[in-house]
Amino acid sequence: MPSNNRRTFLAASTAVGLGSLTGVHALRTQGTSTTFTAADSDGEDSLDTWLAAANDPQTHQIRDFRYDDPPTVYLGISNTNSFSPPAIKVTPETTVTWEWISEDVEYNVVAIDGTFDSGQPLSEAGETFEYTFDAKGTYRYVSEPYADAGMRGVVVVDTAPSSEYPTVDEWLAGTNGYDGTITDQLDTSLVEITTGAKGNSGHSAFEPHAVKVSAGTTIRWSWTGKGGAHNIVFKDGDFDSESTHAESGVHFEETFSETGVFRYACQPHHALGHRGAIIVE
Incomplete structure (x- = not known):
């Protein structure tokens, strides 16, 4: 202004x-x-x-x-x-x-x-x-x-979070207490991420919100049934689950065959900090 x-x-x-x-x-x-x-x-x-x-x-x-x-x-x-x-x-x-x-x-x-x-x-x-x-x-x-x-x-x-992935740090800054910590799940064939986890002043968080995996790993998102209806929309990559779900259970999974950084969010709660990232190496 x-x-x-x-x-x-x-x-x-x-x-x-x-x-x-x-x-x-x-x-x-x-x-x-x-x-x-x-x-x-x-x-x-x-x-x-x-x-x-x-x-x-x-x-x-x-x-x-x-x-x-x-x-x-x-x-x-x-x-x-x-x-x-x-x-x-x-x-x-x-x-x-x-x-x-x-x-x-x-x-x-x-x-x-x-x-x-x-x-x-x-x-x-x-x-x-x-x-x-x-x-x-x-x-x-x-x-x-x-x-x-x-x-x-x-x-x-406060100081800004810092990891070896600056795009992840900026994407997750201010979300659910992100401090630069990335969960290491390398050499794990299947990783489950909770959506609707407690965080961001409600149930609007992914847990873990940043994870590192090997190429070929399948990521499975499991809904808690709390915090309203959630979905998974990627900022990087062409694999989304745009349909929202309010009920608990697994509603989306994806196998990541290519290396890179993949940022995503729950679209209805993006502004609240319901964001996550996957690093594939």
């Missing part, structure tokens, strides 16, 4: 993860006081709760920008008191930009532990605020005037 005015406010302090929050940080508001405690910064469940209460015109999902250009988060898009996207993941030393959209409503950007602060609320479209995240951590923030009404966001800072 283009800017009309690129005057930029620069934050200069060093980033510190919210895991170090030990007290209570009260935020400036217009006539009220919004208070967040240490409990707001601890654990995955707490992060899920934080995002569930966030205004979001799309979905409550952390968007992974670790392989993309530095992201811009928009304030007040589509006349909503929200950040868009409200939750992002970046690598250390990434500069995140927040840009004001609304001319009518005043917003600011304030970390709940005081790590970064854009200052008093503004209502000028095109204004921007930037902050460079040097350290890994989870950084929750709000717009003070609408913090109680759900205008909250989060930046998760």
Whole structure:
């Protein structure tokens, strides 16, 4: 989204993860006081709760920008008191930009532990605020005037997963805790992969999500019957099971005779992270 005015406010302090929050940080508001405690910064469940209460015109999902250009988060898009996207993941030393959209409503950007602060609320479209995240951590923030009404966001800072297969790393980044680990099933004639496994905040995962096999191996996908209807659609290769199935059981298998990297996904739940990869050697 283009800017009309690129005057930029620069934050200069060093980033510190919210895991170090030990007290209570009260935020400036217009006539009220919004208070967040240490409990707001601890654990995955707490992060899920934080995002569930966030205004979001799309979905409550952390968007992974670790392989993309530095992201811009928009304030007040589509006349909503929200950040868009409200939750992002970046690598250390990434500069995140927040840009004001609304001319009518005043917003600011304030970390709940005081790590970064854009200052008093503004209502000028095109204004921007930037902050460079040097350290890994989870950084929750709000717009003070609408913090109680759900205008909250989060930046998760973490290194990108790394294996010897960069295309797999980028494909699976942000999915079900992928950390670069690839399950070795070389010299195994039949490998079974579960679809609808627990993961990605539901039953929207493959288990294992990355597997290495020998040429000639048959891969069999077994549905759990959970998480709705799933299918298997390949990004690489011409062998799909486009029909969705909600019931448990084996609904697709394929023998991989050629070497290469084969990425695939459950099409209905691709955006949730229901993706997998097969490396054939």
